[in-house]
Amino acid sequence: MNSGQASKATGVSQRMIRHYEAIGLMPPPDRRDNGYRDYPPRSVERLRFIANARDLGFSLDEISALLELWDDRARASSEVKAIALEHAEDLARKSAALEAMRRTLLELVDGCSGDARPDCPILEGLAEPRKRPERDLTECAGKPKAET
Amino acid sequence: MNSGQASKATGVSQRMIRHYEAIGLMPPPDRRDNGYRDYPPRSVERLRFIANARDLGFSLDEISALLELWDDRARASSEVKAIALEHAEDLARKSAALEAMRRTLLELVDGCSGDARPDCPILEGLAEPRKRPERDLTECAGKPKAET
């Protein structure tokens, strides 16, 4: 199976397939005489693994660790479970951080009449000194979708 | 007030102050004879505005729009409120997406014994084909903190 087919089969773009190969997440596949990559079924499975893990919000670093465990037939399932549980907590923390931002924002919104007049407590509130959060779990809220 | 003092007063790093200037979020300040930046109080307030807005998860693009409204003494507060409310919804959607990931992950975790044996439904589940989500609000879960 070549890279285009593997891409369709797994939903991972060809660009990303090559990227995963470049950073060592995917083993370099055999090449056919024309230079085309040729993926065995196990590699396709591996790509799916990566795709699913990303969909669950694992970073490529975490995925790398999971793949090592996947490759290791002797690993204890407790190791995997520990990583998964930690990640689940991470998700919960991030979600809570977003919710906290939302609450704070809605508090500001609450004071704003939202009519044609120019007075706006939202803008005033933003310009005021205020307790800044710890900046540790909040780095994911404002990232635009790079949809250009 | 020079850039170091402004940085301390607002919590925005000097690096970022200059960046905001480079991308047009901050007006180029006057320079003293030695070339040092000299910020008037209004600029310090503006930096605080940016910092607070970022803490609430606004992207620099959104902040740019908010700053325009801030500069415009005649704008209607409804404009501001609309942006804020839309962003609050965005936060809610992202938070919900993280929660959904977490639920799915915990489902996988649930089937895993987590003991010394190697069988692991988590890894097996990750390798299986599964319905991939829409990839539209989920791009914020796995970003590591760049703490290197």
Add this chain to the structure above:
DNA sequence: CTTGACCATGACATTATGTCAAGGTTGATG
């Protein structure tokens, strides 16, 4: 043989921020 659909590689862009380097300034101390 040509056209179109693939594939390959490499380079550049994105977002927000850090870090490092090399050099000018300033103020204080010996």
Add this chain to the structure above:
DNA sequence: CATCAACCTTGACATAATGTCATGGTCAAG
């Protein structure tokens, strides 16, 4: 005055994950 530390300046490079574009080779059908 010499010097040293603490500042400021600019510019360059790096991060994570992904898209996009350019340039060129390959293959299959007409």
